[in-house]
Amino acid sequence: MNVVTGRLNDFNEREAWRYLGYTAGANGLSALTKQCGGIFEECKTLVLQVQELRAVYEVFDVRECEGGLDLGFAFTASRDLKKYLAGCKKLVLFAATAGAGIDRAIAKYSRLSPARAAVIQAQGAALAEDWCNFLHDGFITRRGALKARFSPGFGDLSLDIQRDIFRALQVTKNIGVVLSDDCFMTPSKSVTAIAGIKD
Amino acid sequence: MTFTQKLQNSMVVLDGAMGTLLQAAGLAPGEQPEEWNLSHPSVIQGIHEEYIRAGADVIYANTFGANALKFGDRTEEVVRAGVTCAVRAAKNCGGAFVALDVGPLGKMLSPLGDLPFERAVELFSRTISAGVKAGADVIAIETMNDIYEAKAAVVAARECCGLPVMVTLVFGEDGKTMTGTTPEAAVALLEGLRVDALGVNCSLGPAQMKGVVKRMLAAASVPVAVKPNAGLPSCVDGKTEYSLDARSFAEQTASLVKLGARVAGGCCGTAPEYIRALKAALSGCRARAVKQKNSTVVSSYTNAVYFGHTPVLIGERINPTGKKKLKEALRSGDVDYILGEAVAQEQAGAHVLDVNVGLPELDEPSVLARTVREIQAVTALPLQIDTSDPSAMEAAMRVYNGKPLVNSVNGKEEVMRAVFPLVAKYGGAVIALTLDESGIPSTAAGRVAVAKKIIRRAAEYGIKKRDIIFDTLAMAVSADSSAAAAALDSMEYIRRRLGCNTSLGVSNISFGLPCRELINSTFFAMALARGLSAAIVNPSSAEIKKAYRCYLALTGLDANCGEYINYASSIAAPAVSAAAETVKPAPAVKDLKDAVVHGLKDRAAKFAAELLKSLPPLEVINTRIIPALDEVGAGFENKTVFLPQLLMSAEAASAAFDVIKGAFSGEAEAKRIKIVVATVKGDIHDIGKNIVKTLLVNYGFKVYDLGRDVPPERVAEEVERTGAQVCGLSALMTTTVQAMAETVKLLRARCPGVKIIAGGAVMNAEYAANIGADVYCRDAMATVRYCEEAERALG
Incomplete structure (x- = not known):
């Protein structure tokens, strides 16, 4: 099991704007940032300040078996995951979080300034995504992982597999993320994913 | 010898990992280790015996995850079986203390998660009651990521039994728990709850723990425990391996003991040989005595605030006395207004916030507890729980995440009897007013005598002098010209001679006089100069800020006068206040409608105030604000305006409404739905x-x-x-x-x-x-x- 921490100096702003509903059309970002740029920048400073990036990962063997796949940490009958993992002998399973500080900031501003809460929410999601990209890039270069990744809830892969992931990676112990009975994660800006490895 | 005696007199060696050994013995992935208490009791007992033979003074029963969320109705059975295995092992091997191991519940407590505090207490109580009945000697609460959950477990332990309690938390290499608690804040809360030992376990190896252990030792007045992993984990051939062998682990852990830790054992990756090596490495080590730190400290879930160095400012604004808007907010359940006050005071420089919601028509216990919870969701400042109703005080202290400041106790027997047990149970520093059954003594000597009585009575509840902060009561100088002297003389005596910290509610002094801020700030400066440790003030008051900044500069508490210079330049050229517009560049706005459309809060409020001079409130709403909201709303529907802009307009409209509300005075609601x-x-x-x-x-x-x-x-x-x-x-x-x-x-x-x-x-x-x-x-x-x-x- 590998536990890592990190810190990012930036995140993909365009992605955060997109979560907020902006689309780069005729009324592209430049025109819109004028009005909201102030709070966007203010919130960005806060989000980067309160980030607590942590992750845990592990490599497992994948085997086809009757009725589905043995993922090394769980059995699944998901056809979409099987399609994604076609030709893979191994996979990297990881859980990553941007930390509880962002949830606290969202809770705080949802009472004080809903506009800021919405922006922090979007930026936190963008930050978590970038943190996953950073980790995933490492898996691609060091382990030859596939460029796409697959998360619980994609296609026909049920969220229930979160329970197996949490057990296999000891996610709560290692990075402080807990799973609700409904398989949602707290802190909310957390991601679990699988990246297949061919060879 | 009892565990407590052992802890006081010598080093205590704990055991090592259980899970690691169970996996080696064949525990299947996904299988609950605690099931083995019933299915393989001899394996469990055998592991305990190995640890005792290796030199462990304390063995942790295999009950880490034995809670009702995982085991439901079988909880008691699983706990009983686990403790029984440990008790048998202890008997077989000539004795060891049996700890009931209490791990986290696996759910996040609210407000971050969905598990209510009281539900957590209930769950812990089930496990602990069963463990106590089965014969545990000590409650070992461990691997806690969240200090609030640790509090729930300690409260449960205290309510279920009189056994000693030891708490160890998980810290990251950044020196904080995963929910952001510093070692100092953790020590404040846990010592407040009177745990017998506290410390760090899991997550890090002994070398990586050093920083956190040092900080705990510097803050704690109880023994510090360390239970590190066998170094850092790595994955070899699909199996987790740890970086340290038994000898290196023992050497590095022994160096933590040399720093002052008195309790040491192993967590993940350790095995009996690690404990044997640790025992050997410690054989020549004398346990360092635990020093009483005598610090007066309160905390939130993240930060500790110390009294006695830089004077502490306690924000007084969340108190309905004389505040019409706050009264209305409390009556209508408008928590947002209160939260706004909390954040404004934090931005103005308060270190602690007083919270008083006493209105006769409110159910104070539930309102105070709720308000405390809500405020803690928006600020990390410690709170001062301010009430004269003991049941409200208890409700709020119980849910408070940290070690609170409690306002207040006094020399009246009845009040001491009500308040001290709460401070003893939940922890806290308490403001003590120097008055008693015969009123407020008019002389300094009379007030000092009351203070001495309070210290004596508090000691009977085990409350130390360091947790009492005296308020010697500033009364109106307009009514009694010796009022300031009586308060200051007694304050100085208590600070210098009795060695207690002090606080004053500053603003009473000017009651009945014009230009009250002048008197208040001068009195405040006089009190600071004579040793005042804290003051209950309006942190936004310009005069108070001036006096405070100057005092810090003049007493060397402001290195190179840096803060003073910043402050001085801010008053020379008024800076944009924290609440001011952050949108740049500000578009040209000509009226209220424009201000709302552009989401400019301050401008919207100003325009609204201006309009109210010539228009009735309803008309301002219907002809200015609503059309503006409609315009932005239509934009949102056509996708020319997006969520943040929509919300910024809403915030600007709220600011205007706040102004308008004041003018409504009993008029009908604008809408009926x-x-x-x-x-x-x-x-x-x-x-x-x-x-x-x-x-x-x-x-x-x-x-x-x-x-x-x-x-x-x-x-x-x-x-x-x-x-x-x-x-x-x-x-x-x-x-x-x-x-x-x-x-x-x-x-x-x-x-x-x-x-x-x-x-x-x-x-x-x-x-x-x-x-x-x-x-x-x-x-x-x-x-x-x-x-x-x-x-x-x-x-």
Whole structure:
């Protein structure tokens, strides 16, 4: 099991704007940032300040078996995951979080300034995504992982597999993320994913 | 010898990992280790015996995860079996202390997660009661990521038994727990709860723990425990291996003992040979004596605030006495107003916030506890729980996440008897007023005598001098010209001779005089110069700020006068205040409508105030604010305006409404439709619901917000109570659609007339129709439009 921490100096702003509903059309970002740029920048400073990036990962063997796949940490009958993992002998399973500080900031501003809460929410999601990209890039270069990744809830892969992931990676112990009975994660800006490895 | 005696007299060696050994013995992945207490008791007992033979003084029963969330009705059986294995091993091997191992519940406590504090206490109580009955000698609460959960476990232990309690938390290499608690804040809270030992376990190896252990040792007045992993984990051939062998682990852990830790053992990756090596490495080590730190400290869940160095400013603004707006906010349950005050005081430089919600018509225990919880969700400052009602004090101290400051006790026997047991149970520093049954002594000597009595009585409850902060009562100098002298003389005596910290409510001194701020700030400066440790003030008062900044510069508490210089330049050229516009560049706005459209809060408030001089309030709303909101709302619907802009406009409109509210004075509500909103049971995602609420309020609707994770019965009750015509329900998760369906069903049965709106990420028109809602609203604007239609239908 590998536990890592990190810190990012930036995140993909365009992605955060997109979560907020902006689309780069005729009324592209430049025109819109004028009005909201102030709070966007203010919130960005806060989000980067309160980030607590942590992750845990592990490599497992994948085997086809009757009725589905043995993922090394769980059995699944998901056809979409099987399609994604076609030709893979191994996979990297990881859980990553941007930390509880962002949830606290969202809770705080949802009472004080809903506009800021919405922006922090979007930026936190963008930050978590970038943190996953950073980790995933490492898996691609060091382990030859596939460029796409697959998360619980994609296609026909049920969220229930979160329970197996949490057990296999000891996610709560290692990075402080807990799973609700409904398989949602707290802190909310957390991601679990699988990246297949061919060879 | 009891565990407590052992702890006081010598080093204590704990055992090592259980899970690691069980896996080696064949525990299957995914199998609960605690099941083995019943299925393989001899294996469990054998591991304990190995640890005792290796030299462990304390063995942790295999009960780490034995709670009712995992084991339900079998909890007691599993705990009993686990403790029994350990007790048998101890007997077989000539004795060891048996610790009931209490690990985290695996759920996040609210407000971050969905597990209520009291439910956590209940769950821990079940495990602990069973463990105590089975014969445990000590309660070992360990591997806690969240200090609030640790508090719930300690409260449960204290309520179930008189056994000693040891708590170890997980820290990251950044020196904080995963929920952001510093070692100092952790020590403050845990010592407040009177744990017998505290420390660090898991997550790090001994070398990486050093920084945190040093900080704990510097802060703690009880023994510090360390239970590191066998170094850092790595993955070799699919198996987790740790970086340290037994010898290196023992050497590095022994160096933590040399720093002053008195309790040491091993966590993940360790085995009996690690404990044997540790025991050997410690053989020549004398346990370092625990020094009493005598610090007066309070804490929030993240930070500790110390008294006695830089004077502490306690913000006084959350107190309804003489504040019409706050009274109204409390009566109408408008927590947002209070939260705004909390954040404003934090930005103005307060270190601690006083919280007083005492109004005769309120149920103070529940309102105070709720207010404390809500304020803690928006600020990391420690709070001063201010009430004269002991049941309110207890309710608030219990849910408070940290070590609170309690305001107040005094020399009256009845008051001491009510307050001291609470401070003893929940921890806290307490403000003590120097008055008693015969009133406020007019002389300094009289007040000192009361202080001495309070110190004596507190000691009988085990409350140390360091946890009492004396307020020698500044009375109106206009009524008694010796009032300032009596307060200051006694304050100085208590500070210098009795060695206690002091606090004063500064503003009473000027009662009955003009230009009160002048008297207040001068008195404040005089008191600081004579040793005042803290003051209850309005941190936004310019005069108080001046006196405080100057005092720090003049007494060398402000290195190179840096803070003073910053402050001075800020008053020379007024800087943009924290509440001011952050939108740059500010577009040219000509009127209220413009200000709302552009989302400019301050401008909107100013224009509203201006307009109210010539227009009735309702007209300002209907001809300026609503058209502005409509314009932005239409933009949102056409996708030319996006969510942040919509919300910024809403915030600007709120600012204008706040001004207008003051002018309303009893006029009818702008709208007749009342709406209850809630995120349904099981769902803790409330951002969408909050956005809907914000917009509805701005359009003049009366909104009752029940929050998140709301049971169907609560929704129905509120609709009945308020006579709301519309009820908005939100669900984000597919799993909670069912809860929404149940809520709709109950509403149909109990409140036949109510119109039900369904919304949230997983909803659509079809779903909404299926579960029997009246309408699906895709976003906040759609909800507003629907409610406006309902308003028109009322005619």
